[in-house]
Each structure stands twice: as structure tokens, then as C-alpha cells.
Amino acid sequence: MSKIVSDPRIDPRIKATMGAMPESSPSDVADRDTLLAQNNTPEAKAMQAMMVAGLDMLGPGKTLRPPTGSTSTSSSSPRSPMATR
Numbered sequence: 001m002s003k004i005v006s007d008p009r010i011d012p013r014i015k016a017t018m019g020a021m022p023e024s025s026p027s028d029v030a031d032r033d034t035l036l037a038q039n040n041t042p043e044a045k046a047m048q049a050m051m052v053a054g055l056d057m058l059g060p061g062k063t064l065r066p067p068t069g070s071t072s073t074s075s076s077s078p079r080s081p082m083a084t085r
Helices: 013-016 034-041 042-056
Strands: none
Touching: 013 034, 013 042
């Protein structure tokens, strides 16, 4: 299980989706062909399918909003180049 489930900073919805995924430990590979071979194993393809399914649970058009009780009040907006003149 991922360490994400014990991190209090992570949104509970993300924990629910990503928390059951096993941790990965990236490693160096000798060349591109080795990397492609590793990513085309049945195990790697099953992991990719699980990730896609987890992300698909969010569904198109759903917005991610902070949970009720969020205390964040920061916002940002692009600055117009004309605003500094």
C-alpha cells in the first residue's frame, strides 16, 4: 500500500483512488528497448489498466472541489501585461 494514505495533506478522494496502488521505485535502464520490454509485460499492462480505471472513476466533466471545511482561501489569476504600466 502506498504511503499516500497516511499523509494528512492529501485529499481523501485522491487517497481512495491512489492509496491502493503499490509503490513504484523507478530505476535506471540500459536503453530504450529495455524500458519498452519492461513496460510491455503482462504485469505492467495490468498496472497501466488499473491506473486508467482509477482515473476514469473521476469521470469526464466532474470538477474536483476541496472537501467541506477546507480553510484554503488563496486564489490566483493571470496578470495582464498592461496591469504593470
